[in-house]
Amino acid sequence: xxxxxxxxxxxxxSPPWGNQIPPVEVNLSEKVYLKTNRTFxxxxxxxxxxxxxxxxxxxxxxxxxxxxxxxIGTGQIQPSTLTKPVxxxxxxxxxxxxxxGTKQRLVLGIELIEKSWFYLVELASPNFAPSSATTNRFSxxxxxxxxxxxx
Numbered sequence: 001x002x003x004x005x006x007x008x009x010x011x012x013x014s015p016p017w018g019n020q021i022p023p024v025e026v027n028l029s030e031k032v033y034l035k036t037n038r039t040f041x042x043x044x045x046x047x048x049x050x051x052x053x054x055x056x057x058x059x060x061x062x063x064x065x066x067x068x069x070x071x072i073g074t075g076q077i078q079p080s081t082l083t084k085p086v087x088x089x090x091x092x093x094x095x096x097x098x099x100x101g102t103k104q105r106l107v108l109g110i111e112l113i114e115k116s117w118f119y120l121v122e123l124a125s126p127n128f129a130p131s132s133a134t135t136n137r138f139s140x141x142x143x144x145x146x147x148x149x150x151x
Contacts, residue, residue, distance in 0.1 A: 012105050012122060013092065016048055021090045024053050025068035028085070028110065031076040032057060034064065042078050043071075046089065047109025047120045056111055085110050085117040085143070092149040093121070095141070104149055108138070117143050 015021065026032050026043045033040055034057055041064070045056030055071060057064045087093060087107045095103040109120030118140040 015090060015106060016051070016108070022053065024089070026055060026071060026073035027077065028112070029078045029080055031074045031078060033072040033074065034059065034066065035070050035072065036066070037064070040074075045109065045111030047111065048089075049109075082112070082115060085119075087119055087143070087146065087148065093119070093146040094149050095121070096145045096147060109140075111140060113140070119143065119146060121146075 024046050028043055028046065030043050031040055032043055032055075037059065039059055041057040041059035043055050044058045044063070047054050047056070052067055055066055055068070057066060057071065087110070089107055089110065091107045093105055093107060095105060105121040105123075107119045108122065111118050111120070120138055121141050122137050123139045124137040
């Protein structure tokens with residue numbers, strides 16, 4: 001059982017992007033131009049998915065998930081009274097709730113939802129079941145359910 005825990009810990013702490021975290025195309029709260037819709041919006045989230053950064057763009061209370069190829073950053077950051085996220089992409093954190101084996105994880109995404117910061121983490125390790133039987137291994141977790149791990 002101890003070897004399984006060690007294997008899981010290695011899995012959860014191995015960054016999916018390799019040795020160096022790739023730069024993001026735009027920052028959180030940055031005004032962006034969405035090419036496909038020919039309109040402007042604001043970046044309210046970034047998450048690692050399908051081997052690249054995906055961006056959550058808010059346009060008139062609608063949310064569009066897109067890659068860097070469909071957006072152009074303006075460099076203009078939306079003024080906000082919200083506090084900045086406590087964690088950054090790639091931070092090592094500890095889950096503060098039970099029943100998830102090893103508790104250390106990496107922050108794989110950040111998203112602003114209803115004026116609160118949420119962080120994308122991998123909750124379950126991959127399994128070898130057929131794809132139709134797999135469940136979503138990733139979840140958005142509230143800031144108060146995480147603690148930073150000092151490395």
